[in-house]
Amino acid sequence: MPAAPLAPEGRTVxxxxxxxxxxxxxxxxxLERNKGxxxxxxxxxxxxxxxxxxxxxxxxxxxEDVEVPVGSLDITMYRDDLRLKPARALLPTEIPPGxxxxxVVVLVDDVLFSGRTIRAALDALNDVGRxxxxxxxxxxxxxxxxxxxxxxxxxxxxxxxxxERVSVRLADLEEDGIDAVSIEAKLEVxx
Amino acid sequence: MKRHLLSAADLxxxxxxxxxxxxxxxxxxxxxxxxxxxxxxGRTVVNLFFEDSTRTRISFEAAAKRLSxxxxxxxxxxxxVSKGESLKDTALTLEAMGADAVVIRHGASGAPHxxxxxxxxxxxxxNAGDGTHEHPTQxxxxxxxxxxxxxxxxxxxxxxxxVAIVGDILHSRVxxxxxxxxxxxxxxxxxxGPPTLLPVGVESWGVxxxxxxxxxxxxxxxxxxxxxxxxxxxxGFFPTPREYSRRYGLDGRRMxxxxxxxxxxxxxxxxRGMEITADVADSDRSVIVEQxxxxxxxxMAVLYLLLGGSESESTE
Numbered sequence: 001m002p003a004a005p006l007a008p009e010g011r012t013v014x015x016x017x018x019x020x021x022x023x024x025x026x027x028x029x030x031l032e033r034n035k036g037x038x039x040x041x042x043x044x045x046x047x048x049x050x051x052x053x054x055x056x057x058x059x060x061x062x063x064e065d066v067e068v069p070v071g072s073l074d075i076t077m078y079r080d081d082l083r084l085k086p087a088r089a090l091l092p093t094e095i096p097p098g099x100x101x102x103x104v105v106v107l108v109d110d111v112l113f114s115g116r117t118i119r120a121a122l123d124a125l126n127d128v129g130r131x132x133x134x135x136x137x138x139x140x141x142x143x144x145x146x147x148x149x150x151x152x153x154x155x156x157x158x159x160x161x162x163x164e165r166v167s168v169r170l171a172d173l174e175e176d177g178i179d180a181v182s183i184e185a186k187l188e189v190x191x
Numbered sequence: 192m193k194r195h196l197l198s199a200a201d202l203x204x205x206x207x208x209x210x211x212x213x214x215x216x217x218x219x220x221x222x223x224x225x226x227x228x229x230x231x232x233g234r235t236v237v238n239l240f241f242e243d244s245t246r247t248r249i250s251f252e253a254a255a256k257r258l259s260x261x262x263x264x265x266x267x268x269x270x271x272v273s274k275g276e277s278l279k280d281t282a283l284t285l286e287a288m289g290a291d292a293v294v295i296r297h298g299a300s301g302a303p304h305x306x307x308x309x310x311x312x313x314x315x316x317x318n319a320g321d322g323t324h325e326h327p328t329q330x331x332x333x334x335x336x337x338x339x340x341x342x343x344x345x346x347x348x349x350x351x352x353x354v355a356i357v358g359d360i361l362h363s364r365v366x367x368x369x370x371x372x373x374x375x376x377x378x379x380x381x382x383x384g385p386p387t388l389l390p391v392g393v394e395s396w397g398v399x400x401x402x403x404x405x406x407x408x409x410x411x412x413x414x415x416x417x418x419x420x421x422x423x424x425x426x427g428f429f430p431t432p433r434e435y436s437r438r439y440g441l442d443g444r445r446m447x448x449x450x451x452x453x454x455x456x457x458x459x460x461x462x463r464g465m466e467i468t469a470d471v472a473d474s475d476r477s478v479i480v481e482q483x484x485x486x487x488x489x490x491m492a493v494l495y496l497l498l499g500g501s502e503s504e505s506t507e
Contacts, residue, residue: 074216077230077258077499087192087500089209090216095223127225 010167010184014156019139019179022155023052026137027059029153034104037066039132041103043073045121046091048110051172052139056108069096073107073128078120095128105131106153110168112138115149140181142166158183192496195307195316199327199372207334207375208348213492214335215343218485220257230499231260234291239281240319241267241297246459246483247319247329251294254490260498263290278302282311290314292498300324300364315497323362323423329458330368332489333415334376336482340454341412350377355407357383358417358439358466361390362424365458366417370398383407384439387428388419404439409448415456416441416467432465442468446476454478 014022031037037060044053050072057068074091076082107121118136125134137153142160158181160166165186171177192206202210220226236255240248248264255262265285272281278297285293292315295303300322307316320326334349342349354373360366360382373380374397381399382389393400401407408414419435429435436442441455449455455467455476463469472479 077228077495082230082499084501087496087498090213090495092216093219123229127227128223 010165010182012180012182013158014140014181016171016179019155019181022139023055024059026153026155027056027063030056030106030135030137031060031064033135033152037064037068039103040068041096041098041100041105041131042068042070043095043100043105043107043121043125044070045107045109045117046072046074047173048168048170049108051170052110052137053106053108054172056106056137069098071096073121073124075117075120075124078123080116080120093124100125100129100131102130102132104133104135106135106137108137110139110170111166112136112141112149112151112154113144113166115145115147118149119147139168140166156181194497195303195318196327196493196497197303197307197316197318198325199330199368199375202327202331202372202375204375204377207331207372210331210489210492210496211335211338213496214331214485214488215339217491217495218488220491221484221488226257227259228257229259230495231255231258231291234260234498235263235289236260236292236294236494236498237263237265237285237288237290237314238319239265239285239293239295241272241295241302242320244296244320246486247296247326250483250486251317251319251328251490251494253487254494255292257487258491258494258499260291260494263288278306279309279311282306282309286312286314292317292494294319296320298322317493317497320364322364323367324364325368325371326364326458327368327372328486328490328493329365330372331493332482332486333365333369333456333458334372335485335489336456336478337373337378337413337454339481339485340478341452348376349373351379352377352413353379353381353411354413354415355381355383355404355411356415356417357404357441359388359419359428360384360393360417361388361428362420363417367396369415370396374398381407381411385429385435405445405448408441408445408453409450411453412450413454413456414441414449415458416461417458418460418462419465436465440466440468441471443470446471446474449476456482458482 042053044050053070057070071094074093135152138151139155140158141154142158165184169180171179294317296319303318356366383401457479
């Protein structure tokens, strides 16, 4: 048990403006690395990766004047802990009409932690097509990797303890319409 | 969800909606280059069919294979059952082989229930049609088809929609499962047929009944036609097939009285010219072929929800 437990409501580490700036920087880094938005496809990992992917796409389109295809990639059936929990509801997978063959796919997720979600996403991607390259953008990297996976674009590196929980709230998905990243004491074991 | 799917009545509204939502996600798999998901890798699904069936068995087989399960097909014809083996001994054999799910079709009403609750097998049991009792996955695929056409874009889903189920209700496990499930989903169901083909005790099903097709169909959002199951009939339930068609068949003239958005369904196999005419079956309103496509997605959803997660959670 943690020696000094945090308050359950947690400590905000990124507010809405921090998140906005991080996404703007990630958008520029994606463009720099790929020398434009030519073959890009952004795939968000539901749930919170999807609105993040859309926000990055809209930032890219204001900079480059190109519409980047955005989709979502559900990884539920590819999880390595599928058998450890009751059957989960599936989340939407939407591959943009142009497909992903020969494209540069940027996977977008909110928090990079063990790396297992991304491993599952790479497997899922394999069944959808063959991209020329796959890159990973995350809003928060909290460390504690269990697999040899790293992110190409990181909004914020957030050193955490395993007894903490990183909570990402996005206006598009929350009732209060507020963007925030906070660290909370882990009350019980969650994913 | 419970561990078995024996009756449409086992499903709460939340369960049923979870199946429909899962099926909606799985349906898009048909458009992908690799029509396979790894969810049931290493699991074994046995199709145990004591009665003839083409579409249901193929549909379950395709569903299990697309989820990467191993499938064993067991047809009673040509097996030890034709030598006199009992359901119990067949079940023990399957258990010894390590089946994770048994999909059973049987001519006797209640056979799946017996299999699930006898302690003979530990696997999940899915009823794929038992006698004149139930056929819950058919009801789910019908509900899914209705939902795609009449409920998806609508607040409350299928709540308050009206469906007529027409024909041989007495012998139809499809009608019984549909009546139960559609009621759970808030649909107003009317069963239409000649008095001889409405079952005793139908008033306790909680649905409307009518003998007059022409009075019912202009008001409904979907018409589900049923086959007259002559193989289950001994004696005269109606004077002649021709008279049956005239009063309870769906032809072009009756179709013209439907509302513009009303769809026509049939669980198959159809007898063209008897309960439905060819021009209706092949018309734009007919979603009969789509029902078959949806059947695979719905059965994938059922198998995934029954077998995809951990076993410990399944409380009965």
